[in-house]
Amino acid sequence: MTDHRSGSLYDAIGGLDALRRLSDTFYEGVLADPLLAPVFARFTPTHIEHVAVWLAEVFGGPDRFTTDLGGHQGLLRVHLGLAITEEQRLRWMELMAEAVRKELPEDELLRRRVLEYFDWGTRIAEDVSASPAGADLGDPGPTPRWGWEGLK
Numbered sequence: 001m002t003d004h005r006s007g008s009l010y011d012a013i014g015g016l017d018a019l020r021r022l023s024d025t026f027y028e029g030v031l032a033d034p035l036l037a038p039v040f041a042r043f044t045p046t047h048i049e050h051v052a053v054w055l056a057e058v059f060g061g062p063d064r065f066t067t068d069l070g071g072h073q074g075l076l077r078v079h080l081g082l083a084i085t086e087e088q089r090l091r092w093m094e095l096m097a098e099a100v101r102k103e104l105p106e107d108e109l110l111r112r113r114v115l116e117y118f119d120w121g122t123r124i125a126e127d128v129s130a131s132p133a134g135a136d137l138g139d140p141g142p143t144p145r146w147g148w149e150g151l152k
Contacts (some may be wrong), residue, residue, distance in 0.1 A: 001136075005109075008060025009059035012107065013105070013110065014105065015056070016056050018104065021058075021103045022047045022103040022104065023049075023052045025102055026096055026099035027043070028099060030095055032121070033091065033095065036090055039084060053058075053068075054152045057145075058117065058146050059117075059145075059146055064081060066071065071142070076091075076137050079125045079128045080128060080134065082125075086126065089123070093119060096115070116146075117150075120151065121129075
C-alpha cells in the first residue's frame, strides 16, 4: 500500500478520469438493478459527468461543481422527493463498493476513506429525499470536503 496522505484523495484516486470510470462502472450496475433503477428514472448520461465533477471537488480537486453546477444546494435539491429507502441506500453502497474495488487503486486506506464518504453522503441523501420536491433546504453551506481524516 502506498501512503498518499501528503496529497489529496483526488490525486490518490487518479483525478477526474478515474472518477469518471468509477461513476460509469457504478451507474452501469445501478441502472441494471431492479431495486435502484426506479430511483434513477430521470437518469441522463450527463449525470455520470456531474457525479464525477462533484466527487472531484469533494475529494480535493477543482471546484467545478460549485462554480458550474449549483454547488451543495444543487446536489441536495436533486434528491428531494426521491423517498430513498434504507434498503436502497444499502444496495447503492454495495454497488459502489464493487465499483471502488474495480476502478480505484489497490490502496486499502484510500478505498476505505472513499467508502466512508459514500456512507456519510448516502445517509444525507436518504434524509433529504424524504422531503418533497421544491422543499426549502435552507443554506446547507459549501460543498463538503473529504480527506485522509474524513470530513474536513
